Structures are given as C-alpha cells and as structure tokens.
Amino acid sequence: MSLTVEQISEEALALPSEARALLADRLVESLDPAEDGYIQQLWSAEVRRRRDDARYGRVQTIPGDEALKRVRRVFAQ
Numbered sequence: 618m619s620l621t622v623e624q625i626s627e628e629a630l631a632l633p634s635e636a637r638a639l640l641a642d643r644l645v646e647s648l649d650p651a652e653d654g655y656i657q658q659l660w661s662a663e664v665r666r667r668r669d670d671a672r673y674g675r676v677q678t679i680p681g682d683e684a685l686k687r688v689r690r691v692f693a694q
Contacts, residue, residue: 620628629640648656670676679687 629637632640667676671678
C-alpha cells in the first residue's frame with residue numbers, strides 16, 4: 618500500500634511530541650548533504666540580518682523572560 622505525503626503527515630502529526638521530534642531529526646538527517654551547505658548559507662544570512670536589525674534598532678528587543686511569558690500566554694488560550 619502506498620501512502621500519500623498528506624496521509625503520512627496526518628499520521629506523523631498525531632504522534633506524541635517526542636516521537637515527532639525524533640521523526641523530524643531523522644528526516645533532516647536524510648537530506649542530501651549538498652543541500653545542507655546551501656541551507657547553512659541561508660541560515661547564516663538570516664542570522665546576520667536579524668543581528669543587524671537588533672544592532673541598528675530596526676526592531677524592538679525584549680528580555681527573554683518577557684518573550685517566554687508572551688509565548689506561554691498565546692499557547693494557554
């Protein structure tokens with residue numbers, strides 16, 4: 618029996634969070650190593666952009682504990 622990506626996704630999303638994390642790790646590890654370099658370049662560029670945004674005041678930063686409070690508040694709803 619052949620499953621579609623949608624069917625596999627639905628089954629995976631029904632797993633407990635630890636199992637989903639393990640599955641995600643395994644899927645990422647299975648990616649082509651040649652693509653990994655490209656992905657790393659993209660992340661590096663994103664990190665530099667975010668650093669510069671904070672450094673030059675283009676975004677407003679908040680303390681980590683305040684950020685966590687906000688996230689918890691959103692997920693508690």
